[in-house]
Amino acid sequence: MNEAKTLVIRGNLVDIINRRTFGAEISILNGHIGKVIPTGQDEGSYLLPGFIDAHVHIESSMVTPAAFIHAAVRHGSIGAVADPHEIANVMGTEGVEYMLDNAKGIPFYTWFGVPSCVPATIMETSGAIIDADETARLLEREDLHFLAEMMNYPGVLNKDPEVMRKIEAAKNAGKPIDGHYPLATGPKLKAYIESGISTDHETIYLEKGREKCELGMHVLIREGSAAKNFDALHPLLKEYPEQIMFCTDDAHPSFLNKGHINRMVKKSLDLGYDLYDVLRAASYNPAMHYKIPAGFLREGDSADFIQVNNLKNLTIQATYIQGTCVYDGEKCTLPFHKPILRNNFHTKPIPLEKLAVKAKGKQMRVIVCEDRELITKEELYPVHTFDGFVESDTERDILKLVILNRYQTAPPAIAFIKGTGLKLGAIAQSISHDSHNIIAIGVTDFELMQAINAVIKAKGGIAVSSMDEVTLLPLPVAGLMSDESLEETSRRYEEIEEKIKRLKTPMDSLQMTLSFMGLLVIPSLKLSNKGLFNSETFQFTSLFV
Template sequence: MIVEGNIVDIRNRRIYGGKIEIVYGKILTIWETDKTYDQYILPGFIDAHIHIESSMLVPSEFARIAVKHGTVATVSDPHEIANVLGVPGVEFMIENGKRSPLKFHFGAPSCVPATTFETAGATIDSEGIKKLLSREEIKYLAEMMNYPGVIYKDSEVLKKIEWAIHYKKPVDGHAPGLSGDDLTTYIDAGITTDHEAFTYEEGLEKLSKGMKVLIREGSAAKNYEALAQLIPDHYKNMMFCSDDKHPDDLLLGHINKLCARSIAKDFDLFDVLKMACINPIEHYDLDVGSLQIDDKADFIVVKDLVDF
């Protein structure tokens, strides 16, 4: 199979006319042409943090909508189903996700239950986290919501983080409003990301201390406008995410909409696409192609680079 178009090479920051030969789902060859096309080929979008359950859809049905918006992969925390069903719930999400070509990358839910006051029905302790993280399908330790437990060195909380470090898998954060020495302690424990920043100043402090900051724009929390001005100087350490996306909102758009809003603000195209398409691959070590020879053919074709 051969696909032609204006190829958007994000890694090398150039656009050129070209052809892509695909064999058995992988890119065999890319060659330049002297043509100008009326379509663009670029790596697919990745939602860097989402709870699929919030869409009220199973992964395979979520995919049917998301792919229409150019989404090829997600980094998904199955915390909500795990809160009720425990590890079997996580296993269901993994297996159902395999029914779709969209690539779901699930994490081990770090806080099941989220608090000791919950009676949702399940518990995943550090031994359960160990077993999950040992699986190839589990890509990371999902958001460590119990930041007081990290700061005050709760042994069970720290064991979960230690297992992620042991298996060389990143640890996602969840620390709204945390700052100063407490934030430093939280990061030093091994936390690598945060999607909860809701002010420019909070996002900047987290970035300056070495965290990756995810700009969240979902159905509930909407932080894009507060954090967008961080993009020009910090795009290398930022990503886009939804966190929670209700089905009516998903029908209207996904990560493509955040890219369009960013272009409308005159942010650099390649900076924006690096956040949307490349940074999640590099941070989470995802098996997602980025439009290079020998990559999986996880690319999309769009009519323009404004609305995507």
């Protein structure tokens, strides 16, 4: 019988518990740190606690948890607090279990929670419902660790019985409750926190962040693909070091391929913030709040740490998790296998005539959007017709927007949108928050049909149509995730981005903006698969006036 080997590593150890840094030799045996011996000299490289993403939807990276982990460890991450909200809206509890199974056995703290808002509203067709009873059952599981972001803040404030039952279930299970209340203030914020909600990752203004911290909330500074709030919120690192965490929320493939939580650590240190406060936000605070058993370079701790060249460049030389070197400075050492495919995609290809819109008035309501913004406006415009049918009008930047039910064959919902600047072609995708029906925008009905049907044929993906050419990024896992590695998915995603740029849109990320045009809980005018929807009155409205 072979005896377990002791691994010895030297470096300048950064002890964030006692706020000191010293040259040290550490020994690792059976996944834990045995001895920490001071060497009394500068050891060159530095040993730091590994980073933890305090809030992320792994599905937004368009890869499975296993592929996400492969990328994250390259950037010094050892864990992620993950809300499987997207796949839950498509597949319900089966989707949550898929994420758990895919990450199982991989040395990484993939800390999943129970989605709290499935579906986000009843005004659209989703693939599943997770009610209060199912939420309580899931919260009893040892592999689900918190109640994920409670987006239904009106339900909390109005004490909606179903919402309160979910919150009580989390309290009874002794598990944290994540929040989602961006502009909260005053008595409403206090009531929201008093319900038991302890975090918020949607803060965009410094004063709002300060108010939340003063009331005892943990504020997550977010820097991801969609929202970037670091520049506004970084003073909180110094003012409330014990209550701040770092998160990405959504990290698209090309974003994650280039960096993760290490981006915010480096930015913070470049701004002159205290090393120990920064590392608390990147590791210790999320570990303590979510009870993640990660180690912090102490004797007896799990051997979870990273080795970097220095504290300026933060070049990751190695990542260790539970004593295993999962990244050696050049490549991830973990094996990668093609995942099992699971999906919920049943609609049939759409014929061209289903995309025609007969003019039924002289004016119509138009969704007005901005690049990377979730909030839209409603404006009235004269209809642009040909033979009695309303068409896209590139001169006025008013284009046809389509949402098609992916869960069953049904007529499409069609509206018009301004602000994308699209001049050519069409884009369709099965990423459309929160129910993830197919959403598409296009200049001609033919190109719209091509793009939509390419997504349907693949049972999920992002398709760009221009003339007779269609480029597709397949997303066969729940219509949200690729079955490829992050590197390959990133390459194909960048190819899609390049094709979109050729359609002459000035937007930085049209596909990202498009994905939120069906998010009914965000004002003002949005499109559901059931019709045009006013998010302020929370009622359907007519296209024509």
